[in-house]
Amino acid sequence: MIANNTIDDCDAIIDHATLLCVLTTAPDAETCLNQMNRLMWVIIEHAAAIKEREVENHIPSLPPRSKLSVVPESRDRG
Numbered sequence: 383m384i385a386n387n388t389i390d391d392c393d394a395i396i397d398h399a400t401l402l403c404v405l406t407t408a409p410d411a412e413t414c415l416n417q418m419n420r421l422m423w424v425i426i427e428h429a430a431a432i433k434e435r436e437v438e439n440h441i442p443s444l445p446p447r448s449k450l451s452v453v454p455e456s457r458d459r460g
Contacts, residue, residue: 388435391428398425 402421405414 388432391432394428395425398428 398421402418402425405411405418405421408414411418
């Protein structure tokens with residue numbers, strides 16, 4: 383169930399992601415694939431709800447992450 387506030391959604395994401403980690407490390411992880419898929423969708427729904435509220439409320443989110451830039455190494459080493 384999707385919560386109406388960000389804290390509850392974040393708690394749900396943490397709980398479901400933790401369960402997903404446990405399921406994927408189990409020796410019989412192949413037998414849990416269907417449930418893992420469901421958990422991933424629940425995580426996505428909670429994250430989407432947070433994003434939607436952020437956009438609706440015009441709440442500034444975290445500052446954007448800096449983009450990695452690749453600078454070619456100079457071939458002149460002389």
